[in-house]
Amino acid sequence: MAWQLCLALVGQRRRRIEPDEGEYRLHEAAGAAPELRLTEPGDPHAVARWLRATGWQVAPTWPPAAVELLNLYWPMLAAPQPAAPQPAAPQPAAPQPAAPQPATPQPAAPRGIAIAQLSQSLDGWIATRDGDASVLLSIALHRHRLRLRALADAIVIGASMAAADDPALREDAGPQDGLPMRIVLDPTARVSPSLALFNDARAPAIIVCGADHQRLAESRWGKGRVIGVPVIKRRLDLKTLLARLRERELDVVLVEGGGSTIAHFLEARCLDRLHLAQTGVLLGSGREGLHSLGSAVSPHEPQRPDARLYRIGDDLMWDCDLRAPAKSRSAGDGERRAAARLVVPGEFMRIA
Ligand SMILES: NC(=O)c1ccc[n+]([C@@H]2O[C@H](COP(=O)([O-])OP(=O)(O)OC[C@H]3O[C@@H](n4cnc5c(N)ncnc54)[C@H](OP(=O)(O)O)[C@@H]3O)[C@@H](O)[C@H]2O)c1
Structure with missing residues (x-):
């Protein structure tokens, strides 16, 4: 139900309509995206309520694992332009059983958000040398990736991934309103227009190139793309x-x-969050992960982003908030421990 609520909330965000204050039921119809519908106060089937002063809240009966799932995806669900006054501080991750209506976390909602995800092997590779990343994607991590896609408005990939994997990027994680825009970063317009994602009527795709290659790209893909x-x-x-x-x-x-694409975003300080998973696999050699971080990170001043650690299936995943004040190497142990909370299944149950 927590995931259905995520899909319904993202629908609200995309419609950019401020909800009416009150309690909401989750409405699900076969093949359609779940929706939130206003209901009578005190409805025992209400799953959430919205108040201008507090934003969205879930019922106190929600188990911590479900709240944790909402926490993980919350930055992608929050309205980009909040109409309401901002809450003073994020709420705690899990509800207090005694409180009548504990709040789900209410972030300082940004105008937009860029989030990256990457899985790497124990020895730091993100794919085999010939570009196969499938061994690094367990079923649970694959589901997490599909969920991120379902909540995104746009999915960005690099030219090398587009060329190596020819991904269609259209599998979904449940019925949703439309599919995200697929975007390939290809500075010299080198990838082939015959790639799967440029030939799929269901979801739109765009190529991003250098201004100096725009004409060439438009002659191959058409102006609007x-x-x-x-x-x-x-x-x-x-x-x-x-x-x-x-x-x-x-x-x-x-x-x-x-x-490299994620490294470029990090370097340009254009990422708000990073989901970095480590899979219990040794590859020996392969494609490098977040290499060439250039000026963004220096070994003399290592960054320690505010992060939570999740266990997803048999793998671990860091959820790094790159906008929160970074912790420097000099941070005390207590402070470091406070920044990293370990979460295990449920699928997402916090134990520390
Ligand atoms: N393990 C995982 O979670 C995971 C996830 C996704 C992909 N992968 C694997 O990753 C491999 C590809 O990764 P990769 O690092 O080799 O390449 P990549 O990030 O897919 O693509 C890099 C290329 O994209 C273009 N590009 C991206 N950002 C750019 C920017 N800001 N400015 C200019 N150009 C930019 C450049 O193209 P030019 O070369 O034309 O300059 C660059 O060389 C594939 O094998 C794929 O299977 C693994």
């Missing part, structure tokens, strides 16, 4: 790209890989 952005030191200007996506109301951007 190309975004040209400035290139700075051989890198696409990602801040401009995110601004252009937000003009199209693509507020929640999932950067799905591969490693």
Whole structure:
């Protein structure tokens, strides 16, 4: 039910309508995205309520594992332009059993969010040398990835991943309103227009190239399917790209890989969150993960993002908040421990 609520909340976010204050039931019809519908106060089947002062809240009967799932996906569910006054601070992760209506976490909702996800092996590789990443995606991590896709307005991949995997990026994690825009970062328009994601009528796809290659790209893909952005030191200007996506109301951007693309986003400080999973597999060699972080991270001043650690299936995943104040190496042990909370299944149950 927590996941159905996530899908319903993302529908609310996309409609950009401020909900009416009150209690809501979850309405599910076969093949349709779940919806939240206003109900009578005190309805025992109400799953959530919305108050202008507090935002969304769930019933106190929700188990911690379900609240934890909402916590994990909350940054992608929050309205990008909150109409309500912001709550003073995020609420605790789990509900207090005694409280009448404990709140789900209410973030300081940003105008938009960019979130990246990556799975790496125990020895730090993100795919085999010939580009196969499937061994690093357990069923549970695959489901998590599908869920991230379902909540995103746009999915960004790099040219190498597009060429190596030819992913269709259209499997979904349950009925939802439309599919996210698929976006390939390809500065010189080198990938083939025959790739699966450019030939799928169900979901739109866009190519992002350097402004100097825009004409060439438009001649191959058509005008409406190309975004040209400035290139700075051989890198696409990602801040401009995110601004252009937000003009199209693509507020929640999932950067799905591969490693260099996510590294570029990190370097340009264009990521709000990073979901970095480690799978219990040794590959020996392969494709590098978050390499070439350049000026964004220095070994002399290592960053310690505010993070929570989840166990997903048999794997571990860091959920790093890259906008929260970074913890420096000098942070005390207690402070570090406070920043990392271990979460185990349920699927998402917090034990520490
Ligand atoms: N384990 C996982 O979770 C996971 C997830 C996704 C993908 N993968 C694997 O990752 C591999 C591909 O990763 P990768 O690191 O080799 O490549 P990648 O990130 O897919 O693509 C990198 C390329 O994209 C273009 N690009 C991306 N961002 C750019 C920017 N800001 N400015 C300019 N160009 C930009 C550049 O193209 P040009 O080369 O044309 O300059 C760059 O070389 C695949 O094997 C895939 O299976 C693994």
